[in-house]
Every structure is written in C-alpha cells, then in structure tokens.
Amino acid sequence: MSALYEHEAKDWIGGFGVAVPRGATAAGPAGVEAAAGGLTPPLVVKAFGPGLVHKSDAGAVRLGLGSAAEAAEAAAAMEADLAAHGVEAAGFLVEEQAEPGVEVIVGAVRDPAFGPVILAGLGGVWTEALHDTALRLSPITEADAHAMLDELRGRALLDGFRGQPAIDKGALVKVLLAVDQAVASLGGAFGEFELNPVVCGPSGAVAVDARRLDA
Ligand code: ADP
Ligand code: MG
Known part of the structure; x- marks a missing residue:
C-alpha cells in the first residue's frame, strides 16, 4: 500500500467537488x-x-x-x-482554519469480495470511541447518503443540538457522493480513503484532513 500526503489527497478529492481549506x-x-x-x-x-x-x-x-x-x-x-x-x-x-462545526468522518474501505464500502460517522477525533458509523456498498445514491446520516445514533447532533444550528446536510451528502465517485475512479488501485474530519456548519462542509492509501 502506498499513501498520498494529506495535501495531495486533498487536491485529489477537491477535484471531485469537496471543499478543502x-x-x-x-x-x-x-x-x-x-x-x-x-x-x-x-x-x-x-x-x-x-x-x-x-x-x-x-x-x-x-x-x-x-x-x-x-x-x-x-x-x-x-x-x-x-x-x-x-x-x-x-x-x-x-x-x-475552518470555522468550528460538527466533525464527521467520511471514508471508504475495500471489501475483498464486494469492493469499496462507503462509511459515514460522527466524531472526528472521537470516532474510535463512539463506534457510530453507517456503511453502504458503493455505488451509493443520494437517497442512500441521506439514509446513512439518518441511521447514525448521534444524528441529533446534525439536526442542531442544544441551540447549535443544524448542519448543511445537503453539503455533507454531496461529500459522500463525491467520495463514492472518487474511489470508484481508482478502480483496482483503491485501497482506503478517509476524510476525518469533515467539519460541518450551517452552510457548507469542509474536509480538513484527507488520507488516501492505494492498493
Ligand atoms: P490527524 O487526524 O492526523 O491527527 P488532522 O489533520 O485531522 O490530524 O488534525 C487534527 C484535528 O485538528 C482535526 O480533527 C480538526 O479538529 C483540527 N483541524 C485540522 N485542520 C484543521 C483546519 N484546517 N481547520 C479547522 N480545524 C482543523
Ligand atoms: Mg484527522
């Protein structure tokens, strides 16, 4: 497996329409x-x-x-x-530096039998502690992307919790669809891809970290 540096991975995913700093x-x-x-x-x-x-x-x-x-x-x-x-x-x-917001992980892992699996989860740095992720086999539709966000246990955080504004779900759904498209474009070279976190605010979602491992 070979890895791109963060800025290379950001340039690449930026080409699929994901906002990066x-x-x-x-x-x-x-x-x-x-x-x-x-x-x-x-x-x-x-x-x-x-x-x-x-x-x-x-x-x-x-x-x-x-x-x-x-x-x-x-x-x-x-x-x-x-x-x-x-x-x-x-x-x-x-x-x-992006404005503070709700930190979400968007990624893709490779299933040996079925190929890319798209992942969305809450947490950013807390992802590993929260175990709150939704998975779908690629390719995903816009409806799939919305359904993934809706099945997160912590979804209330996306809808505006304790006086926080609701996040721009449309922007986050676009990130999921872009990641789906991007990893598909790699074909057999796809290994692993992660945007952790995507910082989500009331208008827009910015991927402040990116990591791509090629098979
Ligand atoms: P790593 O995951 O390798 O430790 P990150 O690039 O994800 O490093 O940075 C760690 C944390 O710093 C992120 O989870 C995020 O909270 C914050 N951060 C990093 N880059 C930015 C940025 N450009 N704008 C706002 N916050 C950032
Ligand atoms: Mg990170």
Whole structure:
C-alpha cells in the first residue's frame, strides 16, 4: 500500500467537488511564512512525512495561528519537537482554519469480495470511541447518503443540538457522493480513503484532513 500526503489527497478529492481549506506547502519551516502569504488567518500548520500518520498524536498539528510569521514559528518548533522524537518531516502544510462545526468522518474501505464500502460517522477525533458509523456498498445514491446520516445514533447532533444550528446536510451528502465517485475512479488501485474530519456548519462542509492509501 502506498499513501498520498494529506495535501495531495486533498487536491485529489477537491477535484471531485469537496471543499478543502485553502493552503500551501513548504519543504521546511523557513518556507512557511512565504507559503502562508496569500492565506487568511487563523492558520493551521501540519507536518507531513512518511512516518506521520496520526499527526495530532505526534504533535504535528498546530491550530489557531494568528499570522504567517506565527505559522513559521510554529513549524520551526514542530520540526525541533519531531526531531527530538526521531521523526523527520518531509514538509509542512499551512492552511486556513475552518470555522468550528460538527466533525464527521467520511471514508471508504475495500471489501475483498464486494469492493469499496462507503462509511459515514460522527466524531472526528472521537470516532474510535463512539463506534457510530453507517456503511453502504458503493455505488451509493443520494437517497442512500441521506439514509446513512439518518441511521447514525448521534444524528441529533446534525439536526442542531442544544441551540447549535443544524448542519448543511445537503453539503455533507454531496461529500459522500463525491467520495463514492472518487474511489470508484481508482478502480483496482483503491485501497482506503478517509476524510476525518469533515467539519460541518450551517452552510457548507469542509474536509480538513484527507488520507488516501492505494492498493
Ligand atoms: P490527524 O487526524 O492526523 O491527527 P488532522 O489533520 O485531522 O490530524 O488534525 C487534527 C484535528 O485538528 C482535526 O480533527 C480538526 O479538529 C483540527 N483541524 C485540522 N485542520 C484543521 C483546519 N484546517 N481547520 C479547522 N480545524 C482543523
Ligand atoms: Mg484527522
């Protein structure tokens, strides 16, 4: 299995109509300030590299950076931190921070007999603790995508819970359909794909993390 880096996976899924944060990459901390030039703070900096899978666990995600200069400083500190743990970054992604919202996982796994299976779930970082996911064999229809969201135990979170606005379900359904189409386009090369999280607000849904493994 070979993996794309996050920004490559985002560029790819962006081509299927999924909204991703505006961002740019730099080979090292020194290039981060220039890379962040056209972006609107707050900014996020993430390191990428062959040994970096769960980035937050490794200290490779910094949120809430107020300027391009702050982003560069964060990248330098991150590089030193990672090096102290024996991890070398291949580069840094600096991107705009999405407005807070409900974090949803959208993904696809490969069933050896039936091919791609599309997954939707609640939780973002809490996915593994919540075990609240819906699955459908690909290809899925728009009605399937809506049904998947409706069968989540935590679906009330999508409909506006405790005074929170309801999320833009139409936008999230479009993400599910785009992921379905995208993984189908890979044919036999498809291994695994995950957007975790897709941050869902009252208008729009933004995939702030993407991971693609090819078979
Ligand atoms: P990983 O899953 O590898 O630890 P993520 O890229 O998912 O790393 O980042 C960790 C968390 O940081 C996300 O679950 C999300 O809450 C937040 N985050 C990451 N990128 C952004 C962004 N561009 N805008 C808003 N929040 C973000
Ligand atoms: Mg993630």
